[in-house]
Amino acid sequence: MNDLKCVQVGFNYPGTSSPALQNISFSIAPGEFVLLCGPSGCGKTTLLRMIKRELRPAGQMTGEILYGGIPLQDLPAHRAAGEIGMVFQHPGHQIVMENTLQELVFGMENLGFSSELMRRRAAETTAYLGLEKVLSRPTESLSGGQKQLLNLASVLALRPRLLLLDEPTGHLDPVAAVRFLHTVKRLNEETGMTVIFTEHRLEEAYPLADRVLVMNQGKLCFNGLPREGVRWMKESGPGHRDLIPAIPSLILQTGGSEGGALPLTVKEGRKWLQERENLPFLSFSDPPRRASSFSPRQPLLSLRRVDFRYAEETVLKQTTFDIFTGECVAIFGGNGSGKSTLLKVMAGLLPPNTGSIRYRGRKWTRRVSRERIRRIGYLPQNPESYFLHETVEAELQAASRQAGEERRERCREVISGFSLTPFLSRHPHDLSGGEMQKVALACLLLRDLELLLLDEPTKGVDPECKSLFSRLLKSFAEQGKTVVLTTHDVEFAAVTATRCSLLFDGEILASGTVGSFFRENDFYTTAVYRMTRDTGVPEAVTVEEAVRLWQGQSGRSVLS
Amino acid sequence: MSRGFRDLHPVVTFIYYTGVLLLLLLMFHPLFILSACILLLAVNLLYDGGKELFRWKGAMGMTAGVILVVNPLTSERGTHVLWEGTSHRVTWEAVLYGGMMSGIILCVMATFISYQQVIPTNKFLYLFSRLLPQWALLIVLALRLVPLLRERLGEIEMVHRSREDEIPKLSLQERLRRSMKRLEVLLTWSLEEGLQRADSMKARGYGTGRRSSYSPYRWRPQDGGALLFLLISGGACFYGWTQGLGVLTIYPEMGSLGLTDEGWALLGGYLSFLGFPVLVELGGMIHE
Numbered sequence: 001m002n003d004l005k006c007v008q009v010g011f012n013y014p015g016t017s018s019p020a021l022q023n024i025s026f027s028i029a030p031g032e033f034v035l036l037c038g039p040s041g042c043g044k045t046t047l048l049r050m051i052k053r054e055l056r057p058a059g060q061m062t063g064e065i066l067y068g069g070i071p072l073q074d075l076p077a078h079r080a081a082g083e084i085g086m087v088f089q090h091p092g093h094q095i096v097m098e099n100t101l102q103e104l105v106f107g108m109e110n111l112g113f114s115s116e117l118m119r120r121r122a123a124e125t126t127a128y129l130g131l132e133k134v135l136s137r138p139t140e141s142l143s144g145g146q147k148q149l150l151n152l153a154s155v156l157a158l159r160p161r162l163l164l165l166d167e168p169t170g171h172l173d174p175v176a177a178v179r180f181l182h183t184v185k186r187l188n189e190e191t192g193m194t195v196i197f198t199e200h201r202l203e204e205a206y207p208l209a210d211r212v213l214v215m216n217q218g219k220l221c222f223n224g225l226p227r228e229g230v231r232w233m234k235e236s237g238p239g240h241r242d243l244i245p246a247i248p249s250l251i252l253q254t255g256g257s258e259g260g261a262l263p264l265t266v267k268e269g270r271k272w273l274q275e276r277e278n279l280p281f282l283s284f285s286d287p288p289r290r291a292s293s294f295s296p297r298q299p300l301l302s303l304r305r306v307d308f309r310y311a312e313e314t315v316l317k318q319t320t321f322d323i324f325t326g327e328c329v330a331i332f333g334g335n336g337s338g339k340s341t342l343l344k345v346m347a348g349l350l351p352p353n354t355g356s357i358r359y360r361g362r363k364w365t366r367r368v369s370r371e372r373i374r375r376i377g378y379l380p381q382n383p384e385s386y387f388l389h390e391t392v393e394a395e396l397q398a399a400s401r402q403a404g405e406e407r408r409e410r411c412r413e414v415i416s417g418f419s420l421t422p423f424l425s426r427h428p429h430d431l432s433g434g435e436m437q438k439v440a441l442a443c444l445l446l447r448d449l450e451l452l453l454l455d456e457p458t459k460g461v462d463p464e465c466k467s468l469f470s471r472l473l474k475s476f477a478e479q480g481k482t483v484v485l486t487t488h489d490v491e492f493a494a495v496t497a498t499r500c501s502l503l504f505d506g507e508i509l510a511s512g513t514v515g516s517f518f519r520e521n522d523f524y525t526t527a528v529y530r531m532t533r534d535t536g537v538p539e540a541v542t543v544e545e546a547v548r549l550w551q552g553q554s555g556r557s558v559l560s
Numbered sequence: 561m562s563r564g565f566r567d568l569h570p571v572v573t574f575i576y577y578t579g580v581l582l583l584l585l586l587m588f589h590p591l592f593i594l595s596a597c598i599l600l601l602a603v604n605l606l607y608d609g610g611k612e613l614f615r616w617k618g619a620m621g622m623t624a625g626v627i628l629v630v631n632p633l634t635s636e637r638g639t640h641v642l643w644e645g646t647s648h649r650v651t652w653e654a655v656l657y658g659g660m661m662s663g664i665i666l667c668v669m670a671t672f673i674s675y676q677q678v679i680p681t682n683k684f685l686y687l688f689s690r691l692l693p694q695w696a697l698l699i700v701l702a703l704r705l706v707p708l709l710r711e712r713l714g715e716i717e718m719v720h721r722s723r724e725d726e727i728p729k730l731s732l733q734e735r736l737r738r739s740m741k742r743l744e745v746l747l748t749w750s751l752e753e754g755l756q757r758a759d760s761m762k763a764r765g766y767g768t769g770r771r772s773s774y775s776p777y778r779w780r781p782q783d784g785g786a787l788l789f790l791l792i793s794g795g796a797c798f799y800g801w802t803q804g805l806g807v808l809t810i811y812p813e814m815g816s817l818g819l820t821d822e823g824w825a826l827l828g829g830y831l832s833f834l835g836f837p838v839l840v841e842l843g844g845m846i847h848e
Binding site for chain 2: 052054055077078081082085086088090093094095096097098099101102105106107108109110111112113114115118119122151154155158344347349350373376377378380382384385386387388427429
């Protein structure tokens with residue numbers, strides 16, 4: 001018996017000509033762990049919502065979805081709600097109640113469970129997910145990772161047989177994201193719960209999946225094993241190639257995949273390297289470092305012993321930080337470590353309690369001058385708050401307002417570069433998270449800025465768009481401008497940034513060029529580095545670096 | 561760790577506070593009010609060392625002081641004259657009446673301050689979620705939104721400030737338009753997020769049937785004992801009040817301040833009701 005079966009499912013949103021889903025057929029056996037991936041707007045979320053009956057969007061549906069052999073719409077309401085659980089992307093937006101325990105029992109209350117049963121299930125679920133300590137705390141005080149575990153707990157308490165996760169780790173720091181994914185995997189292993197999840201950062205998620213479904217433009221284009229999925233992505237064209245996680249991508253690019261199983265995890269990758277260890281590698285040579293030593297020039301922006309406090313909590317403690325022209329600095333740190341506050345302070349939006357900030361050597365006063373605002377662009381963590389106008393087009397025009405003819409030209413360039421044409425007449429708030437990020441970043445690039453401060457620009461953004469961001473930010477920095485961004489995405493930072501810093505407990509702890517930063521970290525580092533570290537092969541942080549290093553040393557022949 | 565009175569079932573603690581308010585308003589006798597003041601101060605000291613009470617000292621002192629002063633100045637009733645000027649006289653009755661009024665105000669405020677510590681919003685809502693589950697949920701959701709919206713408005717304002725150079729010059733009209741804009745952004749954004757929250761509620765079966773209500777509180781034997789104690793002492797006080805005890809007639813002529821034997825007995829019941837939290841905590845300490 002199949003747990004879930006989709007037969008020729010198609011879907012049209014009202015008022016649109018092109019279907020959101022077309023002719024999708026697949027079946028999922030009980031206990032499978034299925035990854036659904038594809039570029040943004042390919043219909044992943046729509047498909048998940050079709051399966052979760054309560055959230056089925058309004059529109060025209062064709063085909064049929066069967067759950068346990070019963071058409072979904074014939075399933076009794078309490079069964080549909082209880083047995084098919086769903087967790088969404090934003091940890092905070094799903095939380096309804098003020099208190100953690102109340103939130104946990106919210107679903108059970110809806111289904112009319114008895115108090116005794118609720119107590120037992122709550123105890124069991126919290127113990128399983130390790131939430132006992134936070135049970136009496138207000139939900140607002142939890143970290144992003146804890147919130148997402150709480151959302152999972154509240155769904156699990158209903159004993160779902162099928163769990164749908166819509167980019168559940170999109171807002172979590174790498175450590176919390178891995179913990180969340182492994183918790184779900186453990187659930188799947190231990191209880192046989194069927195899981196379907198979508199994800200943009202595939203490095204960690206991909207190897208966990210039993211099966212991979214790839215969608216594009218509303219169609220299901222691949223349905224099979226993860227290893228075959230990688231090969232398929234490689235062969236099916238540039239749109240899908242960006243989806244390939246770093247380790248298999250590296251191995252495919254160095255041509256070492258012929259014969260044998262394709263490594264997916266760090267462990268498999270290291271084993272793969274060790275098997276080739278006895279081959280005559282050239283001696284280890286350090287990669288040529290580009291502009292690694294900074295000449296003692298004047299920093300563009302410098303923070304000196306800056307303290308910042310919210311009502312009771314000290315967020316920044318004696319933070320000292322210099323930003324130089326032409327740099328692209330990535331700031332890491334766990335959820336709630338103060339990254340966003342640091343950016344706001346650097347944007348001059350929050351005056352520090354003590355300490356001084358200098359911009360081009362001139363000290364900032366508390367009064368915000370227009371000149372200062374004009375030079376610095378700030379992308380907030382929630383792009384919703386960025387927009388002022390009714391349509392995307394109006395936003396873009398406002399951003400290039402003082403522009404002459406040449407700037408209008410750039411406006412058109414940016415629109416086509418970001419492929420914003422289909423959104424021009426839409427309200428910015430109607431876009432998905434990733435699309436909003438795109439529009440906000442486009443607006444910032446149209447302004448004539450010296451310093452760009454981006455708070456998690458890659459959140460909810462698909463791999464293809466991420467590589468576009470990366471190219472744009474790099475070229476922006478090469479024009480002699482400066483970028484500072486916070487991110488959870490180590491792979492993105494490794495290819496984009498020139499320097500990385502780690503913020504911990506209100507202090508900038510480590511700061512170094514990308515290469516040295518990632519080489520000193522164990523967890524806040526890229527999959528490629530974890531694979532190549534101490535293997536005798538030239539160590540590399542990014543796929544490109546590895547390919548360059550290995551192939552530069554008569555690589556291809558050595559490796560294959 | 562037992563937290564004594566605060567650990568009792570919310571129904572019991574709620575009955576205690578309602579009873580205290582009722583008794584404070586019923587028993588109008590300087591001796592009763594004075595002892596109530598002392599006991600309620602002790603109750604406050606018990607929970608946070610009187611910190612919260614201290615924070616309110618200004619407001620409390622002001623109200624009590626104003627009543628204390630204004631009453632003798634405006635009322636000339638009574639027969640025991642304390643001081644007589646050319647156009648005004650101050651009577652003992654008016655001074656005492658003002659004093660008792662301000663004492664009651666102080667007591668009521670002290671009661672509310674300790675109430676907030678013992679029964680936070682969620683406990684209060686729990687009490688009413690049994691009666692009106694949908695309304696209680698609505699109130700919880702609405703209360704949660706208030707700080708959220710305020711914080712968000714601050715964020716929108718901040719981000720918009722970072723974009724101000726896009727508009728050449730800000731006239732007053734333009735600035736007003738901008739504030740409206742901010743509210744509009746807040747609204748669309750919050751609606752958008754509200755939709756997500758509604759999705760998450762629906763996904764967990766909201767609206768599929770009758771909601772049950774989870775009670776984190778269990779009714780234990782000591783809750784029954786405490787309730788019995790409160791009912792007996794409270795009932796006795798109320799009975800005494802219907803018999804005309806515990807109330808001092810002041811106007812037009814002040815009665816005797818002394819208490820009859822029944823009056824003393826009533827005071828005993830009154831004090832044991834008001835001092836119930838203190839008794840519970842003391843009992844807990846002895847047990848430990």
